[in-house]
Amino acid sequence: MKTKAVRLYGVDDIRLEEFELPEIKDDEILVKIITDSICMSTYKTVKQGKNHKRVPNDVAENPIILGHEFSGDIVKVGKKWQDQFKPGQRFAQQPALNYKGSLASPGYSYKYFGGDCTYCIIPQEVMELGCLMVYEGDSYYSASLGEPMSCVIGGYHANYHTNKVNYNHEMGVKENGYLLILGGTGPMGLGAIDYAGAIEKKPKKVVVTDISNDRLNRAKQILSEESMKERGVELVYFNPNDYEDDEKALMDLTDGHGYDDVFIYAPVQALAEQGNRLLAFDGCMNIFAGPTDKNFSAMINLYDAHYTSTHIMGTTGGNNDDLLEALDLSSKGLVNPSLMVTHIGGLDSVADTTLHLPEIPGGKKLIYTQIEMPLTAIDDFEELGKDNELFKLLADSCKEHKGLWNSQAEQILLNYNN
Template sequence: MKAKAVRMYGEMDLRLEEFELPEIKEDEILVKVMSDSICMSTYKLAKQGKKHKRAPQDIDVHPIIVGHEFSGDIVQVGDKWKEQFKPGEKFALQPALNYKGSLDSPGYSYRYCGGASTYCIIPHEVMELGCLLKYDGDSYFKASLGEPMSCIIGGYHANYHTNKQNYDHAMGTKEDGNILIMGGCGPMGLGAVSYGLCFENKPKRIVVTDISEEKIARAKECIPESEAAEKGIELIYVNTSAYDDPEAELMKISEGHGYDDVFVYVPFKPVAEMGDRLLAFDGCMNFFAGPTDNQFKAEINLYNCHYTSTHIMGTTGGNTADLIEAIDRAAKHEINPAVMVTHVGGINAVADATCHLPEIPGGKKLTYMQFDMPLTALTDFEELGKTDPLFAKLDACVKANRGLWNAEAEKILFEHFGVK
């Protein structure tokens, strides 16, 4: 059958093209891709080309399909999996495979499996590893965003605390503690706030910092302090650039206690060092941000590490259990991955948006594979709606949902473009 996809041939060489998709084998599954959100990791892949550790060396003649944050419908199931999967079921996918030591991963390594495609073939190893997941939510985009949400969830679960009685580690952020999310008004930070409000180790307080008043204003609209208050959690947004001594202000907000859990969401040395200084007794700092410099370093206080049990760790990615939790909570409306999304577009927008991702402001760029549409900021809907009825409808729908992308807006797009 014919499929259309964004394929990578080399460094910054992404092409949207039509090609022949082979018949599936008895241990494969054919899927129709509905949504795919663009990850900074895909930009890094495009920038490195075949130098990337997951990219095959023959992409110049056998290109791979990019995109790994995708969701859609199962179309055809090979005989091996017919008892487990059925045509018509929605799916989400965990792309972080580890099949017999191989680094191969959907969106990085496969000729016929990636999210930036109208249809693709899921290889047997995905099912064998339990990484093709059924999804029952009201929209596809929430399942696409399950992968970045799983990274956030993994961070919350990986943090730990100790005690002086034994060597047991209490896993997860501290119950009734203070959480500090530094650089937290970007897409991943807002996802971390959304999850923190429903995590079983309910915190007393979540403090979110940024240096952009514009980003803080959007964060307050996406997740208002009142929403947290309804759950018995104090949520405070702080513009650290507004204070001569932001460290003192943050310590004051914690009532002098410090922070039991600190998440650093920007790879900036002064921020990481401040986070270390703000740790409470037995506080855990998770350096979540991924630096591009493999020699990135920051100073930490080893006196506190020894005498006050502070500790530092880092997490990257989430496991399959984290992804299952992400899509389950999203389907139940316990978390709202929409706080990450600032732009939407069609399959024709993927290549250019990926190659210029660092230059495009805002959060997640969500793309739909079954139609063409320019990459458009949600904040541009109002102006475009003055001359285009589609954007007028989308603008009204988004404004009715605190400025967030939502299931109804997705349905409006599908109806407009005749997507079944």
């Protein structure tokens, strides 16, 4: 059958094309993609082309389908998996495969497997690893956003703390500790704030920094300090530009203790170095944001690493358990993936959006691959709705949900185009 897909050929060379998919093998599954959210990792991939570790060297001759945060419906199941999966089931998937040491992942490595398309073929290793999951939630976009949320969750789980008694590592952020998220009001940072209020072993204080008042104000509207207090976490939003000595002000927020956990949510050398200086005894700093520069580095205080047991690590992606946790928390209303989304578009908007992603303000750009629609900010729905029935319906729905994308809006969009 034919599919339309946005494919990578090389650096800054991505194309929306229609082509024929091969017949699936007995160990493969054909799926219809409904949603894919565009990740900054995809932008970095486009900027690196075949130099990216996950992209094949022959991508110019055998282009790959972009997109790895996707969901949709199962269409056809090969014989090997027919006892486990059925046509018509909705699915979520974990793209961090790690199959037999390979770095291959959807959105980076496969000719026929990725999210920015109408149909694709899921290869056998995905099912073998348990990375294809039946999803019974009420929206496709929640399943798509389960992937970025799983990355956030993976970062929380991977942080660790030690002791001098038995040297065991206690996994996770420190309970009742101080947590700092530097550069943290982007979509992933908002997910990290939301998750802090959902976990059982909560930090007592979460400090989130950003130099953009627009991003800080939006964060305060959708994740207010008051709402987080009701969930058992003291939340502080912090703009370093408001302080003559921002580092001292950050330290004062801990009464001089320092931060038990630090997440770097923007790949900026100055942030990494500042986060390192603000670590408490046995503090753990997670370089969460992936840099594009392979030589990205920063000055780290090794004296503190030796004498005060500070430690530095990084995480990328999540695992199956992280994704299952993300989907479960979302279905129970304990986290809200909608707060990540600021723009909606169709498959025809993917190439231009991806190429210019850093220049487009706001959070996640959510794509509905079965429709054509220019990338549109949710904040613009009301104005566009004055002359367009669809945007009026979408604007009314989002108003009912505190200005956020929601399952009702998704149904309106999908039904309107059928």
